[in-house]
Amino acid sequence: MTASAQQTQAQRKQRIAIIGGGPGGLTLAMILQKNGIEAVIYERELHDTNRERGGSLDIHEESGQVALKEAGLYERFQSLARYEGEDFRLFDKTGKLYMDEAAEGDAHGARPEIDRGVLCGMLLEALNPNVIRYGYKLTEAVPLGNGQHELRFENGFTDIVDLVVGADGAFSHVRPLLTDVNAAYAGITMIELNIPDVANAHPDLMALNARGKMFALSDEKAIMGQLNGNGSLKVYLCFKAERDWLDTCGIDLNSPEVAKQQLLSLFEDWDPSLQKYIRYASDKLVGRRVYMLPVGHQWERRSGVTLIGDAAHLMSPFAGEGVNMAMQDAAELALAIIRHGSDLDQAIAQYEPSMYRYSSESARQSRDNLELIFGANAAQRLKEQFDQIYQEFAQQSNV
Ligand SMILES: Cc1cc2nc3c(=O)[nH]c(=O)nc-3n(C[C@H](O)[C@H](O)[C@H](O)COP(=O)(O)OP(=O)(O)OC[C@H]3O[C@@H](n4cnc5c(N)ncnc54)[C@H](O)[C@@H]3O)c2cc1C
Incomplete structure (x- = not known):
């Protein structure tokens, strides 16, 4: 048996559980599946409820779209995405128009829109159906002292796993294993x-x-x-x-x-x-x-457990980054698992510092946007912020 075949077999023996079947958990499972690594998703709802939870999401070229490429679903995404959804209009309360941006024809822009339900439906269609188990609400994850965790579910089921990934959103039940900090x-x-x-x-x-x-x-x-x-x-x-x-x-x-x-x-x-x-x-x-969660929040690394998406770095929705971060985390963690084979702790050690870097930047942007949107002269100031971004972009393109 070749070294890489041995490594793949060792990876297959690792038991990986993902808690939560939102965009983050589904993307992680999909990239692992594509690379021959088994994982199970435990989702508390009785069926996929992503369609019922919120509307359209813009998927960014540098994060969410990269994850979809890793998942092998980029072309399918392109066929479902709404590129004209990038239109943006900005008013103040008097109806004065500050910005009126129209997406260019059918040219493919950097931030096309897709409904949350359609995005998650696309991931679910591609996933092996037995990867996701509905009706499994995690109530507790107990460290067993050897890197493994015992997962306890409301329905009485228990499982022992080598890696538990908290992809269970804002009020994660996995987060308390790593930090006392709660979403505020x-x-x-x-x-x-x-x-x-x-x-x-x-x-x-x-x-x-x-x-x-x-x-x-x-x-x-x-x-x-x-x-x-x-x-x-x-x-x-x-x-x-x-x-x-x-x-x-x-x-x-x-x-x-x-x-x-x-x-x-x-x-x-x-x-x-x-x-x-x-x-x-x-x-x-x-x-x-x-x-x-506090901007730039981090925790001390622990064996056999990590977080992705809102569970790791919940941010306000005012920069449109949350779902993109969840998907980027999924890709970064999956690639670290693939790279480090059976050494899941090494995978966590690679993933977490990298995730802190890019997600804290987005969390800062989300917090700043919240302050701007709910501050004085918001429409004028948001327009100025966009003008500045476009100017910087134009300068970079001219270099
Ligand atoms: C109103 C609103 C608008 C938004 N708009 C945007 C936007 O335009 N762009 C953007 O990028 N982001 C937006 N966001 C943020 C975005 O929705 C989240 O960042 C994204 O859904 C995070 O994905 P996730 O997979 O980490 O978590 P979630 O989508 O929250 O998924 C978590 C999953 O875990 C499950 N779960 C929870 N607890 C348990 C448990 N104990 N056991 C088992 N399963 C559990 C849940 O049922 C759920 O399926 C918005 C959020 C809101 C509220």
Whole structure:
């Protein structure tokens, strides 16, 4: 047997468990599978719920797309992605337009959009179906002292593994093995609204929003619109609020018509064209609190356990980096496992410092964007930030 065949066989004997079947966990399992390494995903939900959790995501050339190439799914992704979804319009509350960017025809830009459900569906289609086990909510992971962990699930099942990867999101049950730090409320609350079939039902709003994202920013508040692949418009109303605001505000999100009137009163001095994002919304309203981990958060390396994605570096969604980081982590960790063969601790030692470097940069950007978006003169300042980025890019291209 050749050395590399022996190494592959040793890798196959390692038992790797990934906790969580979100974009990070699925991408990790997919890259491992493509390289002949077995892993199991334990997911708490009874079926894939990614379609129900949030809307369109822009997948970046330098991170998420690299991971999809490693997973062998880049061409499939290109066929599903919406390159026109890169359109971006920026207003203030008076309806003054600050930016109006239209993606160029069918030229392939660097940050195409794809709905979360479609992205995860694509990964699930390519994964061997027995890789993912639904209905397995991890309650505890117990170190056995030899690098292995015993995983305990709510349904009574237990498993002993050589590597447990926490890909279980913001409130990870794996994270406490590595750090006492918890995700903290970032001071921003969001209400998610949905406007189905916007092009046909509300062509006036479709014209205002265009084919991608619209941000209207003023007075430490935001209305954000995002066209999804199924033709619906996802709307996020975002504002500074105490952590318990959703419980104490007196708005019952289960009574949508009354709730919409109450939400309109929060935006009563906004231009009527922007208020349509609330008026036209249908009957499903969801309240979300924005949480984050400290920027640059690290932990002491431990044998047989690591974290990827939101579990490792939860950041606010205002730089559009979260899913890209989760997928980049998945690729970096998978490649480290492939490179170090049966030495999983070496793989963790390669992965974690590299992940800290790039994810802390994105976390800083997300935090800075949060401060800018909910600060004074937000629309003007965001435009200036974009102008500066374009200028730097143009200078670099001319060098
Ligand atoms: C409203 C909103 C909008 C966003 N917009 C963007 C955007 O435009 N661009 C972007 O890049 N990012 C965005 N994000 C962030 C992005 O959604 C996350 O960064 C990304 O989903 C992280 O992927 P993940 O796989 O690490 O975790 P998740 O997607 O959170 O997946 C975690 C998985 O683990 C499972 N799980 C949790 N606990 C357990 C347990 N105990 N046992 C078993 N399974 C468990 C969950 O059910 C879930 O399937 C947004 C987030 C929100 C809330």
